Amino acid sequence: KAGVTQTPRYLIKTRGQQVTLSCSPISGHRSVSWYQQTPGQGLQFLFEYFSETQRNKGNFPGRFSGRQFSNSRSEMNVSTLELGDSALYLCASSLDVSVRSGANVLTFGAGSRLTVL
Amino acid sequence: DAKTTQPNSMESNEEEPVHLPCNHSTISGTDYIHWYRQLPSQGPEYVIHGLTSNVNNRMASLAIAEDRKSSTLILHRATLRDAAVYYCILRRDYGGSQGNLIFGKGTKLSVKP
Numbered sequence: 001k002a003g004v005t006q007t008p009r010y011l012i013k014t015r016g017q018q019v020t021l022s023c024s025p026i027s028g029h030r031s032v033s034w035y036q037q038t039p040g041q042g043l044q045f046l047f048e049y050f051s052e053t054q055r056n057k058g059n060f061p062g063r064f065s066g067r068q069f070s071n072s073r074s075e076m077n078v079s080t081l082e083l084g085d086s087a088l089y090l091c092a093s094s095l096d097v098s099v100r101s102g103a104n105v106l107t108f109g110a111g112s113r114l115t116v117l
Numbered sequence: 118d119a120k121t122t123q124p125n126s127m128e129s130n131e132e133e134p135v136h137l138p139c140n141h142s143t144i145s146g147t148d149y150i151h152w153y154r155q156l157p158s159q160g161p162e163y164v165i166h167g168l169t170s171n172v173n174n175r176m177a178s179l180a181i182a183e184d185r186k187s188s189t190l191i192l193h194r195a196t197l198r199d200a201a202v203y204y205c206i207l208r209r210d211y212g213g214s215q216g217n218l219i220f221g222k223g224t225k226l227s228v229k230p
Contacts, residue, residue: 004160033217033218035218042220042221042222042223043204043218043220045218048217056217090160090161092160092161104208105151105163105166106151106153106161106163106208106218107163108153108160108161108162109160110158110159110160111159111160
């Protein structure tokens with residue numbers, strides 16, 4: 001079956017612009033979560049969606065937002081880009097149900113590498 | 118914030134076993150221990166997970182301490198393709214601002230031919 005697809009894979013933006021990243025989960029997976037990965041901070045949790053509802057949100061400013069559609073596809077948006085937003089943005093999906101969701105395996109996409117100039 | 122603690126880097130020789138340790142002293146009773154690895158220019162890839170008992174799969178084995186405050190990922194025969202950054206992750210149902218994953222910096226494994 002197809003894996004988690006993230007688009008675009010690479011993009012370059014300038015400070016002040018905004019960007020939208022897309023994530024298509026594995027078919028049947030209802031949970032999508034987003035992470036920012038940088039050399040200095042490592043992996044950091046951004047937010048998690050389950051059945052179109054944001055279930056958790058990490059400690060990021062309000063410039064970072066996301067949503068999930070009825071087909072489980074998800075998008076994240078970063079407005080007013082800053083140099084420090086340059087990172088690899090990873091999306092992961094899982095079957096996830098509310099009970100024992102810790103047992104559910106995450107499948108990550110290859111990421112969207114954002115460079116802010 | 119809770120996190121996992123791993124060595125920054127480890128080296129291994131090809132076809133020898135590798136033991137990758139992880140400390141997670143803040144683990145709670147319902148947290149699962151997951152291991153993922155990340156190859157260059159790729160997203161993390163699932164390796165193995167467990168709750169209390171040791172686990173084996175085709176990729177690796179997971180040894181979990183009795184008090185669950187530490188675990189060890191065991192690669193039985195390292196190959197060059199196993200060179201990656203290995204992340205030990207606690208996965209929980211609802212983690213608040215940390216989400217449902219608790220992770221650290223990972224261990225960069227180098228495999229020498």
